[in-house]
Amino acid sequence: MSDERTPAPDQDILAEIQAEVAHDLEEERPPAGGPAYQVVGALVALVVGIGGAVLSYGYGMGTLRQPGPGMWPFVVSIAIALMAVALLVVGRGLTDSEKFTRSSVLPAVGLVTFIVLALLMPVIGFEIPSLLLCVVWLRFLGGESWRSTIITSIVTVAAFYFLFLYGLRIPLPHLF
């Protein structure tokens, strides 16, 4: 996406450089998501705006002299909804989204390991879940060799064990 405007004479160089920078960054990025992504983004914002407005109306608007708890969130929600509508109208052609590809599975798996760690930590302490997280991230998400995975995982967890429990004296739930 480049700057198609005919550059005004006084801002030529800065505009040129900015277009060049934008172009440079563009090369590094995965393919854009297309209009559907833009519409979904705008619709989510619209729903939040409308929902926020309805809820905050219920909290009580008060008067201008004595604004109630709902007035400020109501004003903000309406602003969100209006801007979301504007985005629906003008934003369909934007190219700033990124397509979900096969590699989007990686962050999904990463997210699951976060949740598992959060669930297991209070039950069996942080050591084993942390070790599992390291193994999954290194071996399966990062493509490291088994040797490097095992060494890095054990060293990392051991380092955290001593850092938190002895260095910072923060009582993390721990098994050992």
Add this chain to the structure above:
Amino acid sequence: MDVNAFLDGFSLVTEPQNLLYCLIGVLIGMLIGVLPGLGPAATIAILLPITYSIDPVSAIIMLAGIYYGAQYGGTITSVLLRLPGEASSVVTVFDGFALAKQGKAGTALGIAAIGSFVGATVSILGLTLVAPLIAGWALNFGDPEYAALALLGVLLVATIGNGNKLKAMIAAALGLLLATVGRDSFSGAERFTFGSLQLTEGIDFVVVAMGLFGVGEILYNLEERHGKPHVPAAIANIWPSRKDLKQSSGAIGRGSLIGFVLGVLPGGGAVMSSLAAYATEKRISKHPERFGRGAIEGVAAPETANNAAATSSFIPLLTLGIPANASMAMLFGALLILGISPGPQLVEERPDLFWGVINSMYIGNLILLILSIPLVGIFVRILRVRPAILAPITALITILGVYTINNSTFDIFVMIVFGLIGYLMKKVGFEPGPMVLAFVLGSIVEDGFRRSMLIFDGDPTGFFTRPISGTILAAFVLVALWPAAKAILARRKTATVTPAPAERDDVDTPTR
């Protein structure tokens, strides 16, 4: 300026403990600057829990060091790999990489380090002199001024970026809305808590920031990284020759000034000033065609300016309590955690912190100069560490860190939710930065607005008739309508060209 307080600040900084935290901060900053991926805002977010367990002054000194240290580190990857480690070093890529290809990578890095040091030092001097004056002036601000100023800060950060302005403003407004979750401080009414006891106290800023910035970026990087190994070019003769120094001295001088001025403006910051400094050099050069082909000024100017700007962006935070960019919003949050509300009273109430932080920058930059000239080889070697090895370590720091704040697994889940939101926002082209910033400032805007309405007896025109808040709001309207006005003008000009240019190309600031 209170000279005694200033000198006390120095003796505080030279305490071994604070020197150590300053060193750790700039080291981490330099490290994450070198490693593509996590930016300074995300790193500060991830490390916020530390502020609960160490001395406040040390904590802020360390977090500040991360921010300006990252500016130094970002240069290294720009020059050696053509990969800007930080957004503020993007423009350095053009001439820096060209110089590296000519075998002059060392010279480029050396000049960049010297320029960075000069720019930052000039800027700290400016900060030392100007900050107390602004703070003194701002002591007269009342609620209406603060509400207007915070709102302007949110808007400027949202509109002066590289992304789409409408989207940034939506993100900012969502941040304002998010700030209202919990018990209303005026009426005690619960808002958006959905019956949850944990949400009654509001959403913790640290948890939001660690989620949106930390987890969001970690997940995003997991996807973007395709296991590319980085093989940096070899570097030699890091010490620039006298000729190089002479050639870049003008650029360094101008870059310092441009950086200082643009850094003070909310939303201006390091990125904008590096572009402006580069453009200035190209404009006044007798041989503009050299730029992009290895002109040393093309490295000196932006690198000087981004460091000067990184430093001067502390001015609005320390004097007005308004963070100028996402990293400053993190420091703002850190100060709030420590029970210190940044604002004009800071210099009077906590001179130790005010001068401690400012003076730590003199020393931090000296450390950075040493790290980036004689020790640059070590950091270049760090580029060979595979990102896959660092990813689980940052992930663990984040999860275990957020747990330690309240010993609460609920916080981990809130953080994960915001991490997912942050990741999805990036995928559909919304920057989380304005959202976090607005979240931090949300309660200032709301409380200021409501107290002002009481003062004005329900008459909203009061905001406009008070001179200072009126001026600020006039600026607000100007900034808000500027992109739309420009888009219409541009559309008229290029009515024949289809499709009409999207307004996201407007990277011009109204401050020029």
